[in-house]
Amino acid sequence: MREGPDIARIASLIGDPARANMLNALMGGTALTASELALEAGVSLPTASSHLSKLMDGGLLTLASQGRHRYYGLASPQVAGMIEAIIGVAEAVGPKRVRPGPRDAAMRVARVCYDHLAGEQAVAMLDRLVDRKLLLREENEIRLSPSGASHFSALGIETDSKSRRPVCRACLDWSVRRSHLAGTLGAAILDKIIAENWARREKDSRAVVFSPNGRQAFERVFLC
Amino acid sequence: MREGPDIARIASLIGDPARANMLNALMGGTALTASELALEAGVSLPTASSHLSKLMDGGLLTLASQGRHRYYGLASPQVAGMIEAIIGVAEAVGPKRVRPGPRDAAMRVARVCYDHLAGEQAVAMLDRLVDRKLLLREENEIRLSPSGASHFSALGIETDSKSRRPVCRACLDWSVRRSHLAGTLGAAILDKIIAENWARREKDSRAVVFSPNGRQAFERVFLC
DNA sequence: GGAATGCTTCGATAAGGATCGAACTATGCG
DNA sequence: CGCATAGTTCGATCCTTATCGAAGCATTCC
Numbered sequence: 001m002r003e004g005p006d007i008a009r010i011a012s013l014i015g016d017p018a019r020a021n022m023l024n025a026l027m028g029g030t031a032l033t034a035s036e037l038a039l040e041a042g043v044s045l046p047t048a049s050s051h052l053s054k055l056m057d058g059g060l061l062t063l064a065s066q067g068r069h070r071y072y073g074l075a076s077p078q079v080a081g082m083i084e085a086i087i088g089v090a091e092a093v094g095p096k097r098v099r100p101g102p103r104d105a106a107m108r109v110a111r112v113c114y115d116h117l118a119g120e121q122a123v124a125m126l127d128r129l130v131d132r133k134l135l136l137r138e139e140n141e142i143r144l145s146p147s148g149a150s151h152f153s154a155l156g157i158e159t160d161s162k163s164r165r166p167v168c169r170a171c172l173d174w175s176v177r178r179s180h181l182a183g184t185l186g187a188a189i190l191d192k193i194i195a196e197n198w199a200r201r202e203k204d205s206r207a208v209v210f211s212p213n214g215r216q217a218f219e220r221v222f223l224c
Numbered sequence: 225m226r227e228g229p230d231i232a233r234i235a236s237l238i239g240d241p242a243r244a245n246m247l248n249a250l251m252g253g254t255a256l257t258a259s260e261l262a263l264e265a266g267v268s269l270p271t272a273s274s275h276l277s278k279l280m281d282g283g284l285l286t287l288a289s290q291g292r293h294r295y296y297g298l299a300s301p302q303v304a305g306m307i308e309a310i311i312g313v314a315e316a317v318g319p320k321r322v323r324p325g326p327r328d329a330a331m332r333v334a335r336v337c338y339d340h341l342a343g344e345q346a347v348a349m350l351d352r353l354v355d356r357k358l359l360l361r362e363e364n365e366i367r368l369s370p371s372g373a374s375h376f377s378a379l380g381i382e383t384d385s386k387s388r389r390p391v392c393r394a395c396l397d398w399s400v401r402r403s404h405l406a407g408t409l410g411a412a413i414l415d416k417i418i419a420e421n422w423a424r425r426e427k428d429s430r431a432v433v434f435s436p437n438g439r440q441a442f443e444r445v446f447l448c
Numbered sequence: 449g450g451a452a453t454g455c456t457t458c459g460a461t462a463a464g465g466a467t468c469g470a471a472c473t474a475t476g477c478g
Numbered sequence: 479c480g481c482a483t484a485g486t487t488c489g490a491t492c493c494t495t496a497t498c499g500a501a502g503c504a505t506t507c508c
Contacts, residue, residue, distance in 0.1 A: 008239055014239070033455090035455080044499085046456075059316075085306040257485090259484070269485070
């Protein structure tokens with residue numbers, strides 16, 4: 001009864017609308033200050049501060065102090081994955097919104113998931129990389145193949161795992177209900193997409209919008 | 225404050241300890257009745273009923289009515305996956321629970337789960353009964369084998385299902401995270417354990433404490 | 449130093465919701 | 479029909495917690 005991991009504690013942290021909005025905003029991957037998060041959540045600064053310290057206590061956030069600025073970010077990809085999973089359920093059972101606006105359509109196609117790409121494009125990319133045997137997939141395990149290593153290296157993408165973080169990880173996509181690529185490789189690919197100017201981040205949103213040329217380039221490189 | 229899927233609504237449903245316990249109990253995949261869930265959550269029946277209707281409204285549960293029994297189950301594998309994700313985070317950040325007291329230790333070993341035995345002893349028993357082919361197990365389905373029927377009959381345990389209630393049912397054990405035996409057979413075995421005076425119920429607790437002789441007898445009969 | 453900015457803590461208030469007993473409905477049993 | 483079991487609804491209580499204003503720290507800039 002009161003055994004096992006305390007999932008109620010974690011869930012109740014996310015269960016407050018103000019905190020949920022903050023976490024949602026942080027799903028974009030960039031760390032934000034308390035003021036920015038207060039604005040995002042629509043609460044006063046003291047209220048936001050209180051929420052943030054609770055999220056910190058709960059282990060859901062990390063804090064990077066830089067002078068008088070304090071940047072809050074999601075604690076780990078695992079936390080991001082959990083939030084994605086909750087979003088997925090909320091989408092599935094939630095009151096179907098009258099009509100999905102254009103922003104939603106863009107989100108469905110491509111968006112940022114913490115630090116990597118998600119959405120239809122990302123799911124298609126993982127499928128393709130597996131088809132081409134650049135990645136080897138077994139259930140939820142994804143590994144880099146030798147040919148994959150040289151392939152990404154040729155693209156200027158580092159695939160050595162310096163940290164403890166895995167190079168490849170499967171992350172469930174709420175809009176497509178299938179996995180896309182996370183891990184350091186997933187993050188590096190998103191970096192490249194932005195660096196090459198193939199796409200830009202939509203302001204105040206997780207949506208990632210490809211330019212016509214950028215989409216072609218992306219498809220040529222990652223969708224064969 | 226962007227609009228999006230209402231993750232706070234979903235998370236707050238899981239954020240109540242009673243509801244979290246219920247969902248945890250349902251993670252085994254078998255549907256449970258309101259009474260069973262009330263016991264599992266440690267709340268009264270009216271309280272459980274209120275929680276269950278909230279979970280239903282939230283789309284997290286499905287309901288199968290069979291006569292006067294109402295079996296609640298998780299709405300989908302997607303919901304189960306979300307809960308798994310939350311468990312994962314809770315495990316990762318969870319401040320290792322306070323030291324388990326002696327009562328908790330006893331509960332871990334053996335306790336009552338509604339009307340049958342749960343805990344390490346019960347899990348071991350089910351394993352053993354399956355090994356001995358007295359019970360046939362396929363995933364979460366458990367059936368009585370012909371040899372099992374005569375075996376239990378010889379022990380004075382009735383195995384005819386007079387009611388609609390199944391003879392055998394798998395019930396997920398929260399302390400061991402594996403299944404133990406429920407259903408009328410599980411209930412009958414617990415009855416026998418108490419009737420033979422092998423063990424007594426701890427007062428005001430679900431713990432079941434075996435006497436030294438009782439434990440030997442139990443092991444001789446059920447653990448081979 | 450003093451002023452300005454970023455953020456946290458404190459205190460009071462208010463609202464939400466978890467809880468249970470009692471009463472009520474529904475199904476099954478004889 | 480009468481009784482027992484399973485479950486829900488209602489009403490009252492009580493506790494948690496979200497909220498903001500005011501005040502308090504901390505850092506930076508001039």
